[in-house]
Amino acid sequence: xxxxxxxxxxxxxxxxxxxxxxxxxxxxxxxxxxxxxxxxxxxxxxxxxxxxxxxxxxxxxxxxxxxxxxxxxxxxxxxxxxxxxxxxxxxxxxxxxxxxxxxxxxxxxxxxxxxxxxxxxxxxxxxxxxxxxxxxxxxxxxxxxxxxxxxxxxxxxxxxxxxxxxxxxxxxxxxxxxxxxxxxxxxxxxxxxxxxxxxxxxxxxxxxxxxxxxxxxxxxxxxxxxx
Amino acid sequence: xxxxxxxxxxxxxxxxxxxxxxxxxxxxxxxxxxxxxxxxxxxxxxxxxxxxxxxxxxxxxxxxxxxxxxxxxxxxxxxxxxxxxxxxxxxxxxxxxxxxxxxxxxxxxxxxxxxxxxxxxxxxxxxxxxxxxxxxxxxxxxxxxxxxxxxxxxxxxxxxxxxxxxxxxxxxxxxxxxxxxxxxxxxxxxxxxxxxxxxxxxxxxxxxxxxxxxxxxxxxxxxxxxx
DNA sequence: TGTACATCAGTGAACGCGCGTTCACTGATGTAC
DNA sequence: TGTACATCAGTGAACGCGCGTTCACTGATGTAC
Numbered sequence: 001x002x003x004x005x006x007x008x009x010x011x012x013x014x015x016x017x018x019x020x021x022x023x024x025x026x027x028x029x030x031x032x033x034x035x036x037x038x039x040x041x042x043x044x045x046x047x048x049x050x051x052x053x054x055x056x057x058x059x060x061x062x063x064x065x066x067x068x069x070x071x072x073x074x075x076x077x078x079x080x081x082x083x084x085x086x087x088x089x090x091x092x093x094x095x096x097x098x099x100x101x102x103x104x105x106x107x108x109x110x111x112x113x114x115x116x117x118x119x120x121x122x123x124x125x126x127x128x129x130x131x132x133x134x135x136x137x138x139x140x141x142x143x144x145x146x147x148x149x150x151x152x153x154x155x156x157x158x159x160x161x162x163x164x165x166x167x168x169x170x171x172x173x174x175x176x177x178x179x180x181x182x183x184x185x186x187x188x189x190x191x192x193x194x195x196x197x198x199x200x201x202x203x204x205x206x207x208x209x210x211x212x213x214x215x216x217x218x219x220x221x222x223x224x225x226x227x
Numbered sequence: 228x229x230x231x232x233x234x235x236x237x238x239x240x241x242x243x244x245x246x247x248x249x250x251x252x253x254x255x256x257x258x259x260x261x262x263x264x265x266x267x268x269x270x271x272x273x274x275x276x277x278x279x280x281x282x283x284x285x286x287x288x289x290x291x292x293x294x295x296x297x298x299x300x301x302x303x304x305x306x307x308x309x310x311x312x313x314x315x316x317x318x319x320x321x322x323x324x325x326x327x328x329x330x331x332x333x334x335x336x337x338x339x340x341x342x343x344x345x346x347x348x349x350x351x352x353x354x355x356x357x358x359x360x361x362x363x364x365x366x367x368x369x370x371x372x373x374x375x376x377x378x379x380x381x382x383x384x385x386x387x388x389x390x391x392x393x394x395x396x397x398x399x400x401x402x403x404x405x406x407x408x409x410x411x412x413x414x415x416x417x418x419x420x421x422x423x424x425x426x427x428x429x430x431x432x433x434x435x436x437x438x439x440x441x442x443x444x445x446x447x448x449x450x451x452x453x454x
Numbered sequence: 455t456g457t458a459c460a461t462c463a464g465t466g467a468a469c470g471c472g473c474g475t476t477c478a479c480t481g482a483t484g485t486a487c
Numbered sequence: 488t489g490t491a492c493a494t495c496a497g498t499g500a501a502c503g504c505g506c507g508t509t510c511a512c513t514g515a516t517g518t519a520c
Contacts, residue, residue, distance in 0.1 A: 022496075022497080039268075039351065041266075041268070041351070044472080044473065044474085045473080045474065045475090046472070046473065046474080054497075054498090055497070055498050055499065056473090056474080056475085057475080057476080057477090057497080057498070057499080058496080058497050058498075060475080060476095061495095061496070061497070065474080065475090066474080118350065121411075121412070121415065122349060122350065122351070122411075122415070123345065123349065123411065123414060123415030123416075124266065124268070124349070124351055132416070138416070138419075170422050170426075170427070170430070171430075173422070173427075174405075174409075174427060174430055174431060174434075176408075176412070177405065177408035177409045177411075177412050177413075177427075178401075178404065178405040178408050178431075179408065180408040180411060180412055181403075181404035181405050181406065181407040181408020181409065181411065182401075182404045182408065184348075184349075184350065184404075184407060184408065184411055185348070185403070185404050185407055186404075187350060188348065188349070188350030189350075189359070189365070192365075195397050195400070199397075200397070200400075200401060200404075203397070203398075203401055204401060204405075207401075207434045207435060208434060249463075249464080271505080271506065271507085272506080272507065272508090273505070273506065273507080281464075281465090282464070282465050282466065283506090283507080283508085284464080284465070284466080284508080284509080284510090285463080285464050285465075287508080287509095288462095288463070288464070292507080292508090293507085456520100457519100457520090458518105458519090458520085459517105459518085459519080459520100460516105460517085460518080460519095461515105461516085461517080461518095462514105462515090462516080462517090463513100463514095463515090463516105464512105464513085464514095464515105465511105465512075465513070465514100466510100466511100466512085466513100467509105467510090467511095467512100468508105468509085468510085469507105469508085469509075469510100470506105470507100470508095471505105471506080471507090472504105472505100472506085473503105473504080473505085473506095474502105474503100474504090475501105475502085475503095476500105476501085476502075477499100477500090477501085477502100478498105478499100478500095479497105479498075479499085479500100480496100480497085480498070480499100481495105481496095481497095481498100482494105482495090482496090482497105483493105483494085483495080483496105484492105484493090484494080484495090485491100485492085485493080485494095486490100486491090486492080486493095487489100487490090487491085487492100
C-alpha cells in the first residue's frame with residue numbers, strides 16, 4: 001500500500017483512430033470502482049480519472065459528466081444480470097426448475113456483486129441514472145419472474161382456481177421483493193450469522209410456489225452449479 | 228423558495244444552564260434532514276448547522292463529529308420503530324394477530340419514513356453508525372418477529388412436525404427479509420404502479436404462516452387503523 | 455451592595471482538501487498538395 | 488519525396504465551491520468575596 005498509488009502510472013496517448021480505447025478503459029474503471037467501493041454512490045469523476053491514469057478533464061471527451069458514465073455502467077450490469085438469469089434458465093426442464101434457476105441466479109449475482117446490486121436496486125443513485133427506473137427496463141426482469149412463477153404454480157399439485165394476470169403480477173412482484181430483501185439484508189449485514197443462502201432461496205421459493213422445500217432445495221442446488 | 232434560506236435566522240444564545248437545548252435542536256434538525264433529504268447519507272455537518280442557524284463549530288460542543296450525531300438520531304429512530312411495533316401488538320388477540328400487527332407496523336413505518344428507514348436498513352451508512360449493526364440491536368427487532376411467527380405457526384391448522392429454534396429463527400429471518408424487500412423496493416420505485424400495500428403485507432404473511440389470505444387481510448387492515 | 459472573576463454557550467475567521475468544470479494548450483499522426 | 492496543415496486524443500493549470508476541523512475570541516450570566 002506504500003508506493004502503489006504514489007506514481008500515477010504513465011499511460012501512452014492512444015494513436016489516432018483509437019479514441020474509443022480510453023472510453024472502454026473509463027467504463028471498466030468505473031465498473032471496477034462501483035464494484036469495489038464500500039459506498040459505490042460516493043464515486044467521483046476524479047477517482048475514475050485516477051484509476052485510469054488520465055487527467056480529469058479527459059473524461060469530458062467521452063461522457064458529458066460522471067452521471068452519464070455511471071448510467072452506462074449500470075446499464076451494462078443490468079443487462080449482465082438479465083443475461084445471467086436467462087442462461088441459467090436455459091436447458092431447465094419445466095417451469096419450476098426454470099423459476100428456481102432464475103431466482104437462484106438473481107440472488108447469487110446480487111451477493112456476488114454487492115456494489116453494482118446496490119447501485120442498481122438500492123435506491124442510492126439518482127433515479128434517472130438507474131436502468132430499472134429509467135426506461136421501465138426493470139419490468140423486463142420482473143416480467144420473467146412473473147411468467148415463470150405463474151407457470152410453476154399452474155404446474156403445481158393443487159391447481160388453484162383460475163387467477164387473472166393481475167394476481168399473477170402481484171405474486172411475481174411479491175417474490176421479487178422477497179428475493180430483493182434477501183440480497184439487500186445479506187449484503188448489508190454480512191456480519192450476522194446467516195443460514196446457507198441456497199437453503200434460504202429454496203425456502204422462499206417453496207413459500208411462493210406451494211411446492212415442498214426438499215424439491216426446491218434440489219433445484220436451487222443444481223442451479224448453483226450448472227451442468 | 229426565494230428568500231427562505233437567505234436570512235439565516237438569528238438565534239438567541241441560550242442562557243447559562245441551558246446548554247442542552249442546542250443539543251436537542253441539533254438532534255431534531257438532523258432527524259428532520261435525514262427524513263427529508265432525497266439521499267440522507269449525504270447529510271453534512273454544515274447542513275445541520277445551517278438548519279439550526281448556528282455556526283458549524285458549535286456542533287463540536289455537543290458531539291465529537293457528525294457520525295456521532297447521526298448515530299444518536301438513528302438510535303432514536305430505531306427505538307421508535309421498535310416501540311411502534313410493540314404498541315401495535317398490544318391488545319391483539321392471539322399470535323397471528325400479534326404477528327400481523329407487528330409486521331404491518333414495520334412496513335408502514337418504513338414507507339412513512341423512507342429516509343430514516345434507508346439509513347437504518349439500507350446499508351448506505353458506515354456500519355458502525357447503525358444500531359442494527361452496532362450492538363446487535365437489530366436482533367431485538369428480529370427476535371420479536373421470530374417469536375410471533377413461531378407462535379402463529381404453532382397456532383395454525385396444520386400443526387407441522389416439531390421444529391427447532393434453528394428453523395424458527397430461519398423462518399423469522401425469511402419473513403423479515405420479505406418485509407424489508409417490500410419496503411425497500413416500494414420506497415425506491417415509488418413511480419411503479421404498486422398494488423395496495425396492506426394487501427401485499429397480508430399476502431406475504433399468508434405465505435409465511437400458511438393461513439388463508441382473507442384472514443390476514445382482515446388482521447392487517449385492523450392493524451392499520453388501531454381501535 | 456458592589457465588583458472582580460470564572461464559566462458557559464457559542465462565534466467567526468481561517469486552514470487545507472477534494473471536488474466538478476473550464477479553457478487554452480500540446481504534440482503526435484494522418485492527409486493534401 | 489517533401490512540407491504545410493488539420494485533426495485527434497488528451498494535458499495541465501486554474502476557478503470557485505462546500506466540506507470538516509482548529510483556534511482564539513466574545514459576551515452574557517452566575518458566583519465569591
